[in-house]
Amino acid sequence: MGTIISILVDALAFGGVYALLAMGFSVILRSSRVAQFGAGYVALVGGLALAHLSPGLPEWISLILTLVIGAVLGIVLFLAIAKLGAFFGASETSLSIAALALGLLIGSIIDKATSAAVQTAPLFVNGYVTISGAAIEWNSFFTIGATSVVLIATYFLVGRTMLGKAMTAVCRAPSVAAASGLRIDLIVCASWMIGTALMTYAGAVLTPMSPISSDSVLALALKGFAGAIIGGVDRPAHAAAGALLLALADTLFVRYVSGGLEDLFVFGLVFVLLTLRPGGLFGSERIRYA
């Protein structure tokens, strides 16, 4: 019993981080058709911000500040990638690579500017609780709470508000959306802000649990992308759910099969699921070769 609970808590704590990345990836992808392959470096910004903010400020204020920083960074990335690239006539594929390039740039600037090789921050909450013989850190519960709040808030923002509906309209039929008087640029910019904020926030909540560096973020981002693809990138909620499932499968595999084969398992799973269900586990739309 204790083991099961500790597995679940672990899976939810890390899964929440992957889910934030997956949701951010999905929000940006569906509105601007750009795959934000630089997501890991954006998360690094969040980790860096938290590492510098948290010693002086209450946890929840520094977390909110990372969201704000992410939103501002989102505007910058939107202008640099979506607007500038479109101005020069780059294809969507090139823009996705440009996103990766800007991510690398952010990563190398951070490496240059900071002396620390990795970003670390103290746990949000210290101490642990013993449940059926398993010791579980309070910090894990805090992390689960902090990710859930933002995930659920984003779910409502993207799924239920007028802004969310406008984003869906832009995603499904941009020309119709434009003809209906929607300011496409503003909506796409908003989705970059939301998506980027989710990514920085993911980095921030992760950093106390597991130090983050420019070397480690690519693997982190891959898990987020993988989760998004497993769930289905077209719907942010599906993407997040896919990431949680991936984290659960990952945790179970590491605990019961092999820690050394973890990467192989995760990427094998992604590969198999992609080829079997290209629309994602929850996706209903069949993807045709067209």
Place this chain on the structure above:
Amino acid sequence: MKRPWASLARGPVVQSAGLLVGIIILGQFASGDPYWVGLITTGTILYILAASLNLLFGYAGLFALGQQGLYAVGAYLSVIIGIHLSSLPWIVDVIGAVLGSGLIGFLLALPTARLRGEYLALATIAFGAGVQAVLTVWINVTGGPDGLPDVPEASLFGHAVVPGSQEFLWITAVGAALTFLISAWMIGSRLGRSLRALRDNPLASQAVGINPVVTRSIAFAAAGAMAGLAGALFAAQQLFISPDQFDFTLLIGVLVAVLIGGAGRRFGPIIGAIALTALQKATNGLGSMEGVIYASLLALVILGLPGGVSGAGEALVRRLRSGKAAGIAGAGVAGPVVAPDIAAANGTVGAAGSGIAVANGAVVANGTVVHDTFSHSSPDGRALTIDNVSVQFGGVKAVSDVSLTVRRGEVVGLIGPNGAGKTTLVNIATGVLRPSRGEVRLGDEHLTGLSAHVVSRRGVTRTFQHPQLSPALSVQENVMLGLDRASTATLGEAILHLPRSRADERRFRAEAVSLLERVGIAHHANALAGSVPYGVQRRLEVARALACDPDFIFLDEAGAGLSEEERAELIHAIQEVASSHKGPGIVVIEHNISFVRQLCARSVVLVGGSVLTTGETDTVLRDERVVDAYLGGPAAAESDVAEITAGPSRG
């Protein structure tokens, strides 16, 4: 055209020889300094890897990010073969690595063949990461995280070849020249045409019978083989390999090389490899500034130079030329843009730029070269039967219980207001959509459930309501996409440009021109399909459909957007095709009533997804229910009134 060797020499053979000589000369400059020779060798290997990615990413338009995995497979295979079969010469290790990674590339393509865009990117990223994971955990064979330290030294004819030596550079240069030659040949062949067509327009490519899975798998296999070659050379140069040499950052570097040089361009990877090697050298001493400079340049080039350096060069040349042309011809309509790669491609197949004009003239003046595309050998009298088909989208029935039979040589009109299900019916008949009920037969043969490209190969093809062309190919090449299925040469012969395939190409070029002639747009043959006017694109679609030598053709609003004169020409061409010896059955979907009246003896009226009536066109058009449906009967929408009177372009 009479001197195949001369034209061959103008093509990639000479260029690849130039590359070989260029690298060797560069090596001579650095002679004596193993560091510089080694750097040139590294750059050459980078070129091979970049060329392999360019094939997938540039020409085939596949967002494939797993090339470092295939590179790793090549490196490890060559070393493992070398260690376990140490008695064999080194070249066998290399060949084994090339074949092995080619096979892995092929196997990678099969399950991912239907993935596009970011899905393929993710699947291939997962592949690359998976390869690295395998290399890390399969300790018995790969040495695990520590890698394989004792890489067997390269040797040729019993001589050891030391990394950093001139000889090793020469071997690498030969590999680069071969890579250049094979990729240029592939792209110049019908395989390259299919790849680029699939990249730009998968739907239309399948309609002309291109098999997307096979075409992509071959591209992946070739790219895998090239990456394997690069890997084997890398292993022999490093003399030590480990999994972390093949991580995602390597792929990013290669991608940068491809993008800086210009994706989908022959010289792109060369320029990219030089630029990246120089960049790495220049930023080498800068410590942590290296990453910053590197990444900002990358972002700048991707965002600011979408076509890379060679794209910018092409644009410059085009601007200079068009400036010159304008100076000579005076102010006139800007000439159509000619495909940049076509002149070169023509050189390789023996019909040089001027050769087209000759072929063109031959067809028009002599009328001899061309065989009659419309003399069909399949048994006559096979009818295309659409039997009680239904399809629904969500809860909406787009087509319900529609039946239609078309015989060879017959022109049938398919009319009805917007949203009547006409295009949906075409999609069902051509394999794009699978009906939820009912079936489609060609003679006794069932077509239901077959893929679009198979249906096309069985003899049913189509045009599209909105022109679906391959804009980066010339008008002539677009037509050749349809002709390629009649090739007598195997794909291997086509890639190597052996005589039979050169004969095919010559024949197809001439046939394409005669088909373009037939629909009245032969003077646009050399223009890029994306640059010609709308009316030309529409007729090009018809020519491409005819090129498939079909038994049945669906023309989805082929006359829309044409002038009266062009339309008359098209009607004449369609009549000629239908009445030719064993001509195909043609279904014409049109809003322009006079167009239908002139062409079709028989018409079917579709309203709200079902057949309203069918019969002689004149009778049908007088039917009150038909007039109601069009002109706003109780159920019809207001906007349809304008439509039947004005004959609009879309429905």
